[in-house]
Amino acid sequence: METEVQRMICITCPKGCTLEILRDGDVIVDVKAGCKRGKDYAHAELTDPRRMIASSVVIEGALHPLLPVYTSAPFPKPRIHELMQTLRAAKVQAPVKMGDVVLEDVLGTGINIIASRDMTRI
Template structure:
């Protein structure tokens, strides 16, 4: 007996409305996609949904108090909240470069958390405000 799952593709800004037809738990057909990424997304979403987690971590001794980070590769969808909690508890030391691993194998997912914005060591006052601030 075939089952149909409706999905919205998140692989590009178009957001195609996809229909994935399953037979015995396996995707046998995908429709509604305008590119091959939509079909690949539907097949992966049904079998093993994963997400990139982005956020910030605190920086000690940096020119900025936080830096942006992301998971590489994507983590299982059911681990997203645990990964976000781990990021909220993470503090790293400056300097940091893009691609530096700040948490290896986060929450046992096999993914690393890497820096996406460099942070130099603090050398004076932190420039939180432009000259227009009062």
């Protein structure tokens, strides 16, 4: 049985620790990390990598033409391109409150697109 050590930089917090993952093929034998969040990150990154995505959608009737938005949870990394296409096509109307759901269950992921701030109607 051959195990190999893989290194990975943790992005959970600003510290940016280097994690050491002991693997046997696809099986993760052990993760050396400074905290539990780091361990969880390593497992997730190897099996189902996800990222928080912040972007914007077109808004009408507000001070600015774009409303900043973000994903309610980390979003599957391979589908980010699709997500961006969806956001490009979206359009909302002012007023909007911070936390409003702009798009629900986007691309069937169960993840919502949330307004990052208030935008009043002008």
